Amino acid sequence: MESIAPGAGFERRSRLRAGEVLLWLAIAAAPLYVPGHLVLASQILITALFALSLDLLLGYGGMISLGHAAYFGTGAYTAGLLAQHGWSEPISGLVAAMLVAAALGFAASFVIVRLSGVALLMVTLGLGLLLFELANALADITGGSDGLQGVEIAPLLGLFGFDMVGRTGFVYAYLVALGAFALVRRIVHSPFGLSLQGYRENPARMAQIGAPMAARLRLVNTISAGLAGLAGGLLAQTTQFVGLDALGFERSAEVVIILILGGGGRLYGGLVGALVFMIGRDVLSEANPEYWYFWLGLILVLVVLFMPQGILGGGAALLVRLRGRAALGEAAR
Amino acid sequence: MTAPTPALATSGLSKSFGALGVARSIDFALPAGARHALIGPNGAGKTSFINLLTGALAPDAGRISLSGTDITEMPTHRRVKLGLVRTFQITSLFPDFTPLESLTMTICEREGVAGRMLRGFRRLSHLADEAHALLAGIGLADSAHAITRTLPYGRQRLLEIGVALAARPRVLLLDEPAAGVPEKESGALLEAIAALPDDIAVMFIEHDMDLVFRFARSITVLVAGQVLCEGTPAQIAEDARVREVYLGAHFDG
Numbered sequence: 042m043e044s045i046a047p048g049a050g051f052e053r054r055s056r057l058r059a060g061e062v063l064l065w066l067a068i069a070a071a072p073l074y075v076p077g078h079l080v081l082a083s084q085i086l087i088t089a090l091f092a093l094s095l096d097l098l099l100g101y102g103g104m105i106s107l108g109h110a111a112y113f114g115t116g117a118y119t120a121g122l123l124a125q126h127g128w129s130e131p132i133s134g135l136v137a138a139m140l141v142a143a144a145l146g147f148a149a150s151f152v153i154v155r156l157s158g159v160a161l162l163m164v165t166l167g168l169g170l171l172l173f174e175l176a177n178a179l180a181d182i183t184g185g186s187d188g189l190q191g192v193e194i195a196p197l198l199g200l201f202g203f204d205m206v207g208r209t210g211f212v213y214a215y216l217v218a219l220g221a222f223a224l225v226r227r228i229v230h231s232p233f234g235l236s237l238q239g240y241r242e243n244p245a246r247m248a249q250i251g252a253p254m255a256a257r258l259r260l261v262n263t264i265s266a267g268l269a270g271l272a273g274g275l276l277a278q279t280t281q282f283v284g285l286d287a288l289g290f291e292r293s294a295e296v297v298i299i300l301i302l303g304g305g306g307r308l309y310g311g312l313v314g315a316l317v318f319m320i321g322r323d324v325l326s327e328a329n330p331e332y333w334y335f336w337l338g339l340i341l342v343l344v345v346l347f348m349p350q351g352i353l354g355g356g357a358a359l360l361v362r363l364r365g366r367a368a369l370g371e372a373a374r
Numbered sequence: 375m376t377a378p379t380p381a382l383a384t385s386g387l388s389k390s391f392g393a394l395g396v397a398r399s400i401d402f403a404l405p406a407g408a409r410h411a412l413i414g415p416n417g418a419g420k421t422s423f424i425n426l427l428t429g430a431l432a433p434d435a436g437r438i439s440l441s442g443t444d445i446t447e448m449p450t451h452r453r454v455k456l457g458l459v460r461t462f463q464i465t466s467l468f469p470d471f472t473p474l475e476s477l478t479m480t481i482c483e484r485e486g487v488a489g490r491m492l493r494g495f496r497r498l499s500h501l502a503d504e505a506h507a508l509l510a511g512i513g514l515a516d517s518a519h520a521i522t523r524t525l526p527y528g529r530q531r532l533l534e535i536g537v538a539l540a541a542r543p544r545v546l547l548l549d550e551p552a553a554g555v556p557e558k559e560s561g562a563l564l565e566a567i568a569a570l571p572d573d574i575a576v577m578f579i580e581h582d583m584d585l586v587f588r589f590a591r592s593i594t595v596l597v598a599g600q601v602l603c604e605g606t607p608a609q610i611a612e613d614a615r616v617r618e619v620y621l622g623a624h625f626d627g
Binding site: 055227228230231232233234235236238239242243245246247248249250251252253254256257 | 428429449450451452454455459460462466467468469470471475476478479480482483484487488489490491492493494495496498537540541
């Protein structure tokens with residue numbers, strides 16, 4: 042997972058690029074060009090935020106998780122249960138969702154940072170299954186397979202109600218996602234972020250350059266879990282419903298697919314992956330409701346074969362090649 | 375008058391894997407400023423000895439001290455902070471990093487700013503400048519922005535040493551620094567090592583006896599996890615036991 046363009050200096054690398062600003066402006070303008078699809082747009086943003094939380098762990102830190110929905114679902118149920126029990130103010134509910142998920146991530150991190158490879162896969166997978174079955178068994182509290190009913194969210198800032206069109210939900214999800222991306226952007230461009238990527242590149246060498254990685258990995262696992270919880274909380278609040286699928290294995294697997302599709306370790310891989318995956322699913326399932334998973338599988342295989350660094354990685358490699366050719370042309374002249 | 379405290383010392387250092395003793399009561403002292411070679415036949419326990427010194431292996435018995443400080447129980451990263459730094463026989467770098475990034479990261483660790491999460495590099499540019507200067511010093515200035523895995527092997531070996539130097543070692547342990555380096559480059563590599571500042575004590579494992587006798591000022595011969603003998607290159611070359619177990623006919627001519 043190549044994350045750094047060759048030749049980029051540290052200061053240049055962290056500088057805000059025009060493309061990023063345009064991207065966020067384009068998303069902000071969604072109500073202008075897809076006014077009928079704001080619910081989908083919010084879900085894309087929420088999924089992008091969820092994928093971003095995994096990116097910090099997998100794309101930057103090189104640590105796989107097959108149970109990331111554990112944190113997403115924990116956030117979703119926290120926000121949902123709070124609202125169901127009368128705490129309907131959205132922002133404080135969302136903060137609570139993030140904190141509870143982060144606490145779970147912190148607790149799990151003591152086991153997780155000791156593991157790698159298959160053991161890490163199994164333990165994260167196990168954590169996801171465990172929470173799923175726990176929520177299923179505690180049907181009195183969670184509603185079990187019927188889902189959490191009666192979630193009502195008060196208007197945002199007491200002014201903007203969450204409606205069927207999803208306008209408030211979209212703006213809310215947009216602002217939260219923007220904030221989270223800004224935070225992660227800051228982290229990955231810091232010395233801490235560099236050491237995290239160093240761990241991904243060569244975990245064994247980190248101790249030999251004097252890096253106390255265990256504490257840093259615990260911290261990054263906690264942050265990642267908190268961001269996943271934030272995404273889960275957003276979904277619960279904007280849809281005013283929480284189903285068991287918030288904790289399901291399918292959600293854990295999907296977010297890995299989305300990140301790899303978009304390209305890990307590049308900050309925007311999750312967003313690009315979520316856009317392609319969710320719009321693709323929308324289009325494919327409409328055109329081919331029975332077999333759309335077939336097409337999704339085919340696209341995945343093709344992307345991994347021809348763009349092993351994901352869509353963003355493939356695009357960056359293409360750009361480097363084009364620039365190289367242009368430079369050669371100039372040199373020849 | 376007491377002897378000056380050695381930069382690195384072990385006493386009775388032992389480690390075995392089942393019946394195999396990779397270190398058998400090793401007493402060893404590396405004086406400050408040493409240019410010391412650790413030699414011995416394959417399987418003598420040279421790399422295991424380095425792994426014990428850095429903390430990658432925990433000893434069964436014995437003590438290790440760094441400038442008089444007992445570091446036997448200390449985790450690896452803290453030994454590095456105290457100045458005990460190693461390189462690897464098989465290149466162990468950060469494949470998708472540039473050399474500049476690898477060194478800057480190491481310098482950030484050394485300066486204690488590597489845990490900073492909300493600080494950008496704009497205010498740490500002096501650290502990147504230092505990394506640049508270090509790269510220039512070992513002849514890697516041209517490669518500062520190249521992706522490490524695309525570098526020729528000889529340059530990767532240099533970078534391996536560069537990363538170690540960025541940690542500002544007081545004791546530098548080099549595990550076959552010239553392994554895999556083309557012969558015409560290995561001399562230059564060892565010269566770069568010999569030219570390191572005098573306040574760094576260097577111990578290196580090396581199989582090429584020409585390089586050992588050119589660059590080492592003292593030699594320890596390790597056989598089956600035990601120190602066979604120690605001395606100056608001239609003493610080692612004359613030692614009958616060394617000839618017998620290790621050097622063989624090589625020095626008869």
